[in-house]
Structure formats: C-alpha cells, structure tokens
Amino acid sequence: MSMLRYILRRLIRMIPTLIVISILTFVIIQLPPGDFFDSIQAQLAESESRAEQEAFDTLRKQYHLDQPLWKQYLYWVGGCLVGDFGYSFEWGRPVSELIGERLGLTFLMSFGALIFMWCVAIPIGIYSARNRLSFGDYALTFVAFIGLCVPGFLVALIAMHISVFWFGGSAGGLFSHAYQYAPWSLAKAWDLLTHLWVPVVVVGAAGTATMMRIMRTSMLDVLDEQYITTARAKGLAERWVIYKYAVRVAINPMISILGMQIPQLVSGSIIVAIVLGLPTTGPLFYRALETQDMYLAGTFLMLLAILLLLGNLLADILLALADPRIRFD
Amino acid sequence: MIDDLEKRGCSLIRARSTAVLLAVTALVAVAASVARAAGSPEPPRAKYSEAPMLAERVRRGDLPPLEERLPEEPMVVQPVHEIGQYGGTWHRMMKGSSDFHAYGRCVYEQILRWGVTPSGGIEVGPGLVHTWEWENGDKTLVLHLRKGLKWSDGYPFDADDIMFWWERIARDKNLHSSIPSFWMPNDVTMDVVRIDNYTVSLTFDRPYPIAVQYLAFKGNQWPLVFERAGFFAPRHYLERFLPDSGAHSPAPDDSVSYAVFEAMANDFNPSRPVMSAWKVVTWDPGNFLIAERNPYYWKVDPAGNQLPYLDTIEMEIFLNPEMINFRAVSGRLQMQQRHFNWEDEDLLREFETQRNYRIFEYDTASLRIIMMNLQYPGDAVIRELFMEKRFRIAMSLAIDRELINRLCYRGKGVISRMRPSRSSPDYVEVEGLPDYLVHDPERANSLLDELGLTERDADGYRIGSDGRTLSLIIELYNVKGPDMDAVEIVRSDWEKVGIKTSLKPEERTLYFQRVTQNGEHMIGAIGADSTFPVLSPGRWFAVSMWDEWAHHWAEWLLSGGDRGIEPPAVVKRLQETHRTLSLTVDKEKRQELWKSVIRAHAENMWVIPLVAQGKEIGVLSNDFGNVPEHAVASWITMTPGYLNPETFYLRSR
Numbered sequence: 015m016s017m018l019r020y021i022l023r024r025l026i027r028m029i030p031t032l033i034v035i036s037i038l039t040f041v042i043i044q045l046p047p048g049d050f051f052d053s054i055q056a057q058l059a060e061s062e063s064r065a066e067q068e069a070f071d072t073l074r075k076q077y078h079l080d081q082p083l084w085k086q087y088l089y090w091v092g093g094c095l096v097g098d099f100g101y102s103f104e105w106g107r108p109v110s111e112l113i114g115e116r117l118g119l120t121f122l123m124s125f126g127a128l129i130f131m132w133c134v135a136i137p138i139g140i141y142s143a144r145n146r147l148s149f150g151d152y153a154l155t156f157v158a159f160i161g162l163c164v165p166g167f168l169v170a171l172i173a174m175h176i177s178v179f180w181f182g183g184s185a186g187g188l189f190s191h192a193y194q195y196a197p198w199s200l201a202k203a204w205d206l207l208t209h210l211w212v213p214v215v216v217v218g219a220a221g222t223a224t225m226m227r228i229m230r231t232s233m234l235d236v237l238d239e240q241y242i243t244t245a246r247a248k249g250l251a252e253r254w255v256i257y258k259y260a261v262r263v264a265i266n267p268m269i270s271i272l273g274m275q276i277p278q279l280v281s282g283s284i285i286v287a288i289v290l291g292l293p294t295t296g297p298l299f300y301r302a303l304e305t306q307d308m309y310l311a312g313t314f315l316m317l318l319a320i321l322l323l324l325g326n327l328l329a330d331i332l333l334a335l336a337d338p339r340i341r342f343d
Numbered sequence: 344m345i346d347d348l349e350k351r352g353c354s355l356i357r358a359r360s361t362a363v364l365l366a367v368t369a370l371v372a373v374a375a376s377v378a379r380a381a382g383s384p385e386p387p388r389a390k391y392s393e394a395p396m397l398a399e400r401v402r403r404g405d406l407p408p409l410e411e412r413l414p415e416e417p418m419v420v421q422p423v424h425e426i427g428q429y430g431g432t433w434h435r436m437m438k439g440s441s442d443f444h445a446y447g448r449c450v451y452e453q454i455l456r457w458g459v460t461p462s463g464g465i466e467v468g469p470g471l472v473h474t475w476e477w478e479n480g481d482k483t484l485v486l487h488l489r490k491g492l493k494w495s496d497g498y499p500f501d502a503d504d505i506m507f508w509w510e511r512i513a514r515d516k517n518l519h520s521s522i523p524s525f526w527m528p529n530d531v532t533m534d535v536v537r538i539d540n541y542t543v544s545l546t547f548d549r550p551y552p553i554a555v556q557y558l559a560f561k562g563n564q565w566p567l568v569f570e571r572a573g574f575f576a577p578r579h580y581l582e583r584f585l586p587d588s589g590a591h592s593p594a595p596d597d598s599v600s601y602a603v604f605e606a607m608a609n610d611f612n613p614s615r616p617v618m619s620a621w622k623v624v625t626w627d628p629g630n631f632l633i634a635e636r637n638p639y640y641w642k643v644d645p646a647g648n649q650l651p652y653l654d655t656i657e658m659e660i661f662l663n664p665e666m667i668n669f670r671a672v673s674g675r676l677q678m679q680q681r682h683f684n685w686e687d688e689d690l691l692r693e694f695e696t697q698r699n700y701r702i703f704e705y706d707t708a709s710l711r712i713i714m715m716n717l718q719y720p721g722d723a724v725i726r727e728l729f730m731e732k733r734f735r736i737a738m739s740l741a742i743d744r745e746l747i748n749r750l751c752y753r754g755k756g757v758i759s760r761m762r763p764s765r766s767s768p769d770y771v772e773v774e775g776l777p778d779y780l781v782h783d784p785e786r787a788n789s790l791l792d793e794l795g796l797t798e799r800d801a802d803g804y805r806i807g808s809d810g811r812t813l814s815l816i817i818e819l820y821n822v823k824g825p826d827m828d829a830v831e832i833v834r835s836d837w838e839k840v841g842i843k844t845s846l847k848p849e850e851r852t853l854y855f856q857r858v859t860q861n862g863e864h865m866i867g868a869i870g871a872d873s874t875f876p877v878l879s880p881g882r883w884f885a886v887s888m889w890d891e892w893a894h895h896w897a898e899w900l901l902s903g904g905d906r907g908i909e910p911p912a913v914v915k916r917l918q919e920t921h922r923t924l925s926l927t928v929d930k931e932k933r934q935e936l937w938k939s940v941i942r943a944h945a946e947n948m949w950v951i952p953l954v955a956q957g958k959e960i961g962v963l964s965n966d967f968g969n970v971p972e973h974a975v976a977s978w979i980t981m982t983p984g985y986l987n988p989e990t991f992y993l994r995s996r
Contacts, residue, residue, distance in 0.1 A: 072601075
C-alpha cells in the first residue's frame with residue numbers, strides 16, 4: 015500500500031517539473047534567429063531555387079507563427095493536453111502521427127540495446143571482479159575502454175563501410191530492400207530482427223563499457239564485505255556465495271542508473287540513427303531542430319523528459335523490489 | 344498538328360538519311376506500287392499499347408481502355424536512344440521534404456517545356472499547351488491546350504484548371520499575399536481570359552516575350568511544395584476544400600480550411616490528381632515516397648507505347664550525406680546527379696565496373712563568386728574602399744584562379760567573367776573587355792599602393808586611412824568541400840598582397856538574415872546561375888535584396904526610393920537593363936543589352952568571379968536507358984525533368 019502511495023506521490027510531483035520543462039524547451043527551440051519558413055527559404059536558396067518572400071507570409075499566418083511567443087506556447091500546450099501535439103511544418107503531418115510511427119522501432123532498438131548492455135556488462139563485470147588484475151581482467155578492461163572512447167557514430171560508419179565495401183551488402187536501415195517499402199508481415203518482422211542487431215550493438219557498445227566498470231567496482235566492494243567472508247567460512251559453494259549474496263547487492267548501482275539510461279539511449283542513438291539511416295525518432299528530431307520545426311522538436315524533447323522522469327521512478331521501484339532494506343518514506 | 348520538337352526530330356532524321364533515301368527510292372516506289380496493287384488504303388494508324396500493369400487493370404475492369412484514356416492527339420516523345428521496355432523501378436534519394444525538387448524534377452510537367460534543339464541548345468517547346476501565338480503586337484499570348492487531356496483520376500483537364508489557379512489561388516490573398524512578380528511585369532497584373540475550353544490568353548500591358556520562358560519554368564501544377572509557384576491546379580478536386588466556394592460548406596474557422604486546402608493541394612498528397620507521368624501513391628514522411636505510373640498520361644513514344652516506361656519511382660529520404668554514396672556504390676541508384684559532388688568522384692569511380700554503373704557529367708553554370716558589400720554599413724573606411732573600383736580590381740588580380748581550378752575543381756572548371764554561360768540562350772561574345780581575371784599580384788600591389796594603402800602594421804598587413812589594420816571578413820554559409828577550399832585560397836592570396844582576411848562560416852538562417860534582411864554582412868561568397876540570368880536574376884542586376892553586393896541598392900529600387908540607398912547612375916542603368924531585357928523580344932536587341940551588362944560587370948568588378956563549375960557528376964546504371972550523355976544541370980530546366988524521364992527505362996538483362 016505504501017508503495018502505491020509512493021508512486022502516486024511521485025507522479026503528482028512530475029507535473030510542475032513537466033510544466034517547467036515544456037516552457038524551457040519551447041523557449042530554447044525559438045532562440046535561434048528566424049522561424050521555420052526562414053530556414054526553409056535559406057535551404058531553397060542553397061539549392062539555387064528561390065521562393066517569393068511573400069509566399070511564406072500566408073503560411074506563417076496559417077500556422078500562427080506571426081503570433082507572440084506566449085500565444086504560440088499556449089496553442090501548443092493546450093493541444094498537448096488533449097493529445098494534439100501540433101503540426102510538423104516540414105512534413106505536413108500532425109506530430110503525433112509522425113512520432114507515433116517511429117516510436118515503436120525506437121523503443122525496440124533502445125530496449126534491445128539495454129538488454130544487450132546488461133547481458134554483456136554484468137557477466138564480464140563479475141568475471142573481472144573475481145579475477146582482479148588477471149590477464150582476462152586486463153584484456154576485458156582494455157576492450158571496454160576502447161568501447162568507451164570510440165564514439166558510436168564512428169563504429170556505425172565502420173560497420174557500414176565493411177558491409178558495403180567488403181560484402182557488397184546494402185548500407186544501414188532496419189530492413190532489406192525488398193521489405194523497406196512493404197507493409198508489415200511476419201517476413202518483414204523477421205527481416206527487421208536480422209538487421210536490428212547492428213544498431214543494437216553499436217548503440218549498446220559505449221554504454222556496456224561504463225556498466226561493466228560499475229559492476230566490477232561494486233562487486234569488488236561487496237566481495238570485501240564481512241558477510242561474504244562469513245558465507246565462505248560457513249562452507250557455502252562459491253557459486254552460491256557470488257550469485258545469491260554478492261551479485262544481488264552489487265547490482266544496486268546498476269539499477270539506479272537505469273533511470274538515466276533510458277532517455278540516454280533514446281537521445282544517444284540519434285547520431286547513430288542518422289548515420290545508419292534508421293527509421294527511428296532520432297533523425298526526425300535532429301532535422302526538426304535544424305529547421306526549427308518547433309512543434310515536432312518540442313514534442314520530442316517533452317517525450318525525452320517524460321522518459322527521464324518515468325525511468326527514474328521505474329528505477330526506484332525496481333531498487334525497492336531488489337533490495338528489501340529500502341523504505342518508501 | 345505536328346509539334347515543334349517532333350518536327351525538329353523528323354528533320355534531323357531526314358537530313359541524316361537523305362543519302363539512304365536516294366539509294367532506296369526505287370525500292371520504295373516498288374513497295375508503294377505493290378501496296379496500291381493490293382488495294383489497301385492508308386495503313387490504319389498504329390494502335391497504342393500500354394504497360395502490362397495497366398493492361399491487367401483494364402482486363403479486371405477497374406480502368407477504361409487505353410484509347411479512352413489518351414487525348415485526341417497524344418504528344419509523341421522521341422526517346423533519345425531507343426524505344427524502351429515497360430516495367431521497373433527508379434530508385435532515387437531525397438534529403439527531407441525541403442528537398443522536394445528531388446521528386447519534383449522527375450515529374451516536371453509544365454504548360455510549355457524546355458526542349459533540346461538539334462544544336463544542343465535549350466528552347467521552349469510544347470507541353471500541356473501544344474501551340475501558342477503572340478497577338479496584339481506581342482502583348483497577348485494565346486495558348487492552345489491539347490484536346491482530351493485527362494487528370495490522373497480520369498477527369499478532363501481543360502482551361503478551367505488554369506482559370507481556377509489564376510482566379511482562386513493566385514489572386515486569393517489568403518494563399519498568395521501578392522501575385523508572383525513575373526506575372527505582373529511593369530507592376531501591371533496580366534489579364535487571363537478563358538476563350539474556350541481549350542484556349543486561354545494572357546495579356547500584358549506591353550510586349551512580354553519572356554512569358555513563354557516563365558511558362559516553361561513556372562508553368563507546373565501549383566504549388567510545388569515550398570516553392571508555391573505554378574500555373575494550374577485540379578479544380579474538380581480542390582474547389583471543395585476552398586473556403587466559401589459554395590460547393591462546400593465553409594468551415595467555422597477560415598484559417599483551418601485554408602490549411603486543409605494547402606494539405607490537399609500539396610504535391611505529396613497521394614489523393615491529389617496530377618498531369619505528370621507518375622503520381623504519388625505513398626508518402627511516408629521522413630522515410631520514403633513512392634510514385635506509380637499515371638494511367639492517363641498523355642504521351643506516347645513513336646511506336647505508340649504509352650509512356651512512362653518505368654512503373655514506379657522510389658525516393659528514399661536520407662539525412663546522413665554518406666548514405667547516398669553508400670547507396671551509389673552498392674549500385675542501387677540508377678540515375679541521380681542530385682547531391683553528388685566532385686569530392687565523391689574517386690569513391691564512385693572505384694566501384695564503377697564492379698557495381699555496373701558509370702559516372703556521367705552534365706554541364707552546369709554555377710559561377711562561384713565573391714561579393715563585397717558595396718554599401719557596407721559597418722565601417723566607413725572599408726565601405727569607401729569597396730566602392731573604389733581600383734580596390735576591387737586589385738583584389739581580383741590578387742587571386743590565382745588557375746590554382747583554384749586545379750586544386751579545387753580538378754581542372755574541370757572554367758575561368759569566366761560575369762557572363763551568361765555557353766549553354767545559355769543569352770550567350771554572346773564580347774570583344775575588348777579588360778581582363779582582371781589574370782593572376783597579377785604585382786599589379787594588385789601597386790594598385791593598392793596607389794590607393795594610399797602603403798603603411799603596414801607589425802605583421803605586414805596594410806593599414807587603412809583611419810590608422811587601423813584593414814581586416815576583411817568573408818562570410819560564408821553552407822560553403823563546403825571544393826568551394827570552401829577555393830575561398831581558402833582567396834584568403835591566402837589576399838593576405839599575400841597585404842590585406843588581412845578571415846573566413847567566418849555562419850549558420851544559414853543567420854547569414855540569410857544578415858544579407859537579405861539587414862544587408863550588414865561585409866563580404867559574401869556564393870554561386871550565381873549563369874544559364875538563365877534573366878529568369879534567375881540573383882547577383883546580376885542589383886534588383887534583388889539577396890544580392891550580397893547590392894542589397895541596399897536593390898532595396899532602393901524595390902521600395903521605389905523610400906528605403907535603401909540610391910545607387911550610382913551606372914548601377915541604375917544596370918537595373919533598368921534587367922527590366923528592358925525581360926520585355927525585349929528581338930534577339931539582336933537582347934544581345935546588345937547583354938553586351939552592355941557584361942561590359943559593365945567586366946569594367947566595374949562589382950562581383951569578383953572565381954571559377955565557373957563546368958560540370959556536375961551523377962551516377963547512371965548501365966541497365967538504365969535513354970539518359971542523354973550531354974545535358975545541362977540547372978534549376979530552371981528542372982534537370983533531369985526536361986530530359987523526358989518518362990522515356991527512361993530499365994533494360995532487362
């Protein structure tokens with residue numbers, strides 16, 4: 015019961031936070047000079063074509079861009095409350111439709127990466143802690159640090175390079191060419207799975223190194239604890255000592271950073287998604303920021319903020335479940 | 344009625360085969376007599392044929408037979424190489440929806456069309472309008488539409504679709520705050536009159552021959568996404584979305600229904616009827632666009648096959664510029680020149696044979712130029728120098744253009760003054776012009792000394808008349824790759840003659856605001872179109888506030904003297920010449936006018952030209968047919984639009 019009350023309290027506390035975030039995002043998006051139509055006009059000029067200056071005035075009026083900032087904000091927020099996140103100027107579609115389509119794939123990829131990270135980082139972290147300063151520890155630590163310092167987009171570029179130049183495959187994307195434009199089917203879903211692992215590994219790689227180091231340190235701390243020594247003294251099997259007693263406690267920091275990792279995965283994968291040409295939310299968001307397609311960019315930023323808040327809540331709940339010592343008040 | 348282009352094609356074939364004809368005359372005579380003997384009259388006109396995917400739909404009964412879909416006289420398009428085969432998909436790539444030209448140029452279907460003359464030049468030819476004539480002393484243009492044209496939904500296309508655009512779209516203040524300037528030459532709006540179902544006349548207040556060029560340039564279906572230009576729109580489909588049209592109850596909020604109207608009229612709306620060879624069937628924003636053949640397309644090849652040959656166009660949307668190279672080297676793009684640069688050449692060449700494509704080169708006429716803001720408001724000393732002709736000449740002489748051409752453009756560029764390029768209809772030779780394009784740093788130095796810039800600071804830079812080191816800033820936006828390297832060379836060349844110079848890349852919206860809204864930039868570097876300078880007058884005539892060298896002078900002209908700065912007489916003459924040019928028919932008179940423009944630019948060096956990029960590259964699959972080897976890549980001809988993409992086809996291996 016106390017748990018439910020706690021969750022409710024946390025949810026209510028999110029509301030003022032979200033309001034502040036929404037104002038901040040809206041103002042930040044509007045900070046650069048000009049608006050969407052200025053940016054489109056500049057882009058047209060770049061490709062030598064030119065639109066008549068006046069042509070855009072009518073569009074500005076249609077989309078309320080001639081109104082003061084606070085009015086524009088109210089239009090947007092008012093809409094958000096009833097599920098209308100505004101209109102993307104560039105794509106000529108409601109924002110909800112645009113983001114909705116891509117959200118599924120984004121989550122699939124992010125959770126794939128999360129699972130990949132945990133599956134790789136935890137066993138390696140445990141191994142390096144148990145065999146501290148051994149050759150295996152050094153080797154894995156070395157690999158982990160390389161993974162940590164090589165940016166994801168570079169790994170993505172290298173992966174594409176190898177795929178195209180060595181194997182003559184197609185580059186990037188989440189689907190084979192045959193399924194790229196096809197409607198959803200079982201075959202397409204399978205095709206997705208066969209392509210998904212590349213971005214999952216690329217996005218997960220950087221995080222894995224951090225996670226692994228955290229797990230290793232935390233594990234080392236725990237292994238020095240007296241209760242572990244006691245357990246060993248009582249003659250428990252080593253496997254039992256490690257997995258039942260040590261890991262269960264050592265994993266706490268991993269759960270705490272989970273909350274931050276979820277939005278990090280979504281936003282951190284933006285550049286990788288652009289490089290790999292993935293149909294996720296990232297490239298769309300980047301483009302929206304570039305062209306000041308403010309409703310699209312704003313909605314995406316809000317989504318990230320909500321993910322962060324929910325992620326933290328989720329982490330706290332999981333932590334409570336994993337560690338009975340934690341109380342809610 | 345034979346179309347001009349067809350006639351030209353015929354005469355060309357005739358000329359070539361004269362010898363053959365002589366040789367086989369006897370044979371023909373025999374054949375003819377045999378035919379007469381057999382009693383057969385004129386052989387029946389070849390039946391038209393259609394693509395298998397359409398024949399299938401006709402069989403199923405969801406499409407009327409081909410004869411009912413084609414107009415009375417379908418336009419016959421001569422493929423550049425051979426009769427093609429039906430089927431296949433054209434894969435292309437586009438960069439977001441502001442790159443709408445990537446698709447728009449594949450479905451270039453104008454009132455009149457640019458066509459290629461036998462000599463390789465570009466000239467206005469028939470399109471939706473098959474004949475036209477000037478009346479009333481070249482003031483009235485009468486357009487005759489083809490009879491029996493149909494929209495992609497089978498509804499007839501006629502003069503009402505042009506009138507709908509003119510009366511309900513162009514003149515509606517909610518859609519266009521003003522009528523496009525080229526339809527109101529001399530500030531007098533043209534008069535559009537519907538004469539009958541298939542005839543429309545445009546009347547101007549004075550001879551306006553350039554109108555036919557505008558019909559080939561801006562005569563598309565409205566609105567071409569963000570360009571918001573056009574000349575016709577499907578009345579039967581769009582009228583109901585327009586507020587207070589009577590056909591549809593007006594929505595409570597006017598702005599809402601105008602927004603709906605815009606959405607329905609948009610080029611990417613799959614349910615919007617079109618007149619082009621393909622129509623959009625799927626628009627997945629941010630992902631892809633798929634267009635399928637238009638069953639009512641009104642063109643056939645000489646064998647009577649309804650065009651287009653290709654079934655579909657697939658446009659993949661990309662953001663990562665590397666992606667298009669990856670796609671190209673994997674051999675997936677059959678024909679695309681958009682978004683490729685000379686920088687990519689080595690990479691593309693590496694896989695040419697392996698992946699069965701080749702690189703083609705089209706002429707382009709983008710002249711890289713550097714412009715000092717001659718009305719620079721930031722510093723009086725610098726402004727006075729910029730206004731000094733000798734200073735501009737000195738800065739031009741300081742530049743080593745040969746080096747730029749060799750290092751940045753692989754020697755493929757052309758060192759050119761401000762003049763229409765060879766592929767331009769306005770190309771003209773001018774003799775005896777001063778040559779300030781040579782590399783002569785000594786003369787540059789002595790000119791600068793003459794101007795009193797003899798004092799140097801501790802670093803060897805020249806000091807201005809106010810005692811401070813002269814420091815120039817070249818502002819750049821989206822200048823990258825070879826163009827960036829070129830500006831870098833200019834910087835070092837200028838420093839060599841003692842002028843401190845720095846480069847300042849700017850975010851494009853910022854640059855755009857600085858130049859077009861405030862004119863507060865110091866020096867700008869950009870490209871100018873030299874194929875159709877009258878249609879696209881940017882940087883040529885000081886008539887556009889986009890002109891980095893003349894923002895305030897153009898503002899003076901455009902505001903009728905209320906704002907901006909009054910230009911000197913020689914610039915006023917230039918501005919006047921632009922107006923005269925757009926009103927002049929006579930070719931000789933035009934050439935005279937052009938000579939004066941070229942001379943004025945050459946003598947005054949308002950604009951410092953670097954190198955004209957001679958060629959643009961693209962990739963072409965060896966399986967893709969009917970793509971000409973030589974063509975002009977330009978915004979105005981909508982390349983590859985004017986090359987008849989409906990005749991492109993995929994050879995089955």
